[in-house]
Amino acid sequence: MVSTNRWHKAQKHERDYWQKKAARIAYGSTEQLNWYAWKAVEMEKRLQGHLNEEHKQSAKILEIGSGPIGIVTFLKWGERYTIDPLEDFYKSNPVLSHQRDSSIHYCQGTGEKLPFEKKYFSLVILDNVLDHVNEAESVLKEIFRVLSDDGVLYLAVNVHTKLGGVLHSVLSKLKIDKGHPYTFTAKSIRNFIREHQFLVQAETVNDYYLAREKDRKSTSLKEKIKGYTGLSEFIYYSVCKKRSSTV
Numbered sequence: 001m002v003s004t005n006r007w008h009k010a011q012k013h014e015r016d017y018w019q020k021k022a023a024r025i026a027y028g029s030t031e032q033l034n035w036y037a038w039k040a041v042e043m044e045k046r047l048q049g050h051l052n053e054e055h056k057q058s059a060k061i062l063e064i065g066s067g068p069i070g071i072v073t074f075l076k077w078g079e080r081y082t083i084d085p086l087e088d089f090y091k092s093n094p095v096l097s098h099q100r101d102s103s104i105h106y107c108q109g110t111g112e113k114l115p116f117e118k119k120y121f122s123l124v125i126l127d128n129v130l131d132h133v134n135e136a137e138s139v140l141k142e143i144f145r146v147l148s149d150d151g152v153l154y155l156a157v158n159v160h161t162k163l164g165g166v167l168h169s170v171l172s173k174l175k176i177d178k179g180h181p182y183t184f185t186a187k188s189i190r191n192f193i194r195e196h197q198f199l200v201q202a203e204t205v206n207d208y209y210l211a212r213e214k215d216r217k218s219t220s221l222k223e224k225i226k227g228y229t230g231l232s233e234f235i236y237y238s239v240c241k242k243r244s245s246t247v
């Protein structure tokens with residue numbers, strides 16, 4: 001758990017990030033919010049064999065910390081929900097929200113206190129969120145509560161090497177990295193998942209050295225510094241089930 005004050009600082013940083021991005025797009029920048037469709041395709045590949053295909057159309061899906069659009073916007077199946085503490089801000093900005101799908105329930109709220117009944121969802125998505133939250137432990141407990149017994153948690157989070165993790169946690173505490181109150185390594189996220197009664201069914205960990213090379217070649221000074229100091233992040237993906245449902 002991080003202090004509420006620390007989390008609010010991270011959320012202010014997050015909101016500023018999206019506001020600036022929307023302004024650049026509005027003023028004609030070529031950058032777009034086009035990664036959600038790609039992420040949806042990647043997630044569907046990773047979920048193959050883990051979801052009950054027969055019940056897919058009636059699946060209930062929740063994406064926590066979806067950002068302005070969310071992966072769920074690009075799924076063609078299921079009853080879909082998102083929840084994000086910045087939802088009121090996202091929906092008020094036409095640049096950020098124009099790709100949305102009117103059949104989705106976009107909700108304001110946090111992963112620590114989900115306004116849903118127990119065992120309601122067959123799939124929960126947590127992509128690029130766990131290192132941004134206030135109480136990571138409570139988020140996983142809430143996911144466990146709202147997921148059905150045979151439900152699936154799809155989790156993706158940025159991780160660091162052991163050394164990068166030590167450096168990052170110092171930068172995070174000093175609020176030099178304002179946006180990430182938590183630091184994970186591949187080992188610590190695996191332990192965290194296990195401690196919260198989930199079992200990893202499949203996982204992929206991106207290559208640190210590729211991430212480092214990309215950062216080193218970047219034109220951004222910040223990314224270059226990351227690349228030369230061991231702070232490059234790479235992504236950990238897993239498909240998890242509730243422990244009680246697999247034993």
Ligand SMILES: C[S@@+](CC[C@H](N)C(=O)[O-])C[C@H]1O[C@@H](n2cnc3c(N)ncnc32)[C@H](O)[C@@H]1O
Pocket residue numbers: 014064065066067068070083084085086109110111112127128129132133134135
């Ligand atoms: C880095 S953004 C990622 C957004 C989106 N998942 C993506 O990949 O584009 C992190 C998101 O997590 C949300 N978030 C932060 N704390 C949260 C919490 N306690 N519960 C749920 N979402 C949270 C932020 O508001 C933000 O939208």
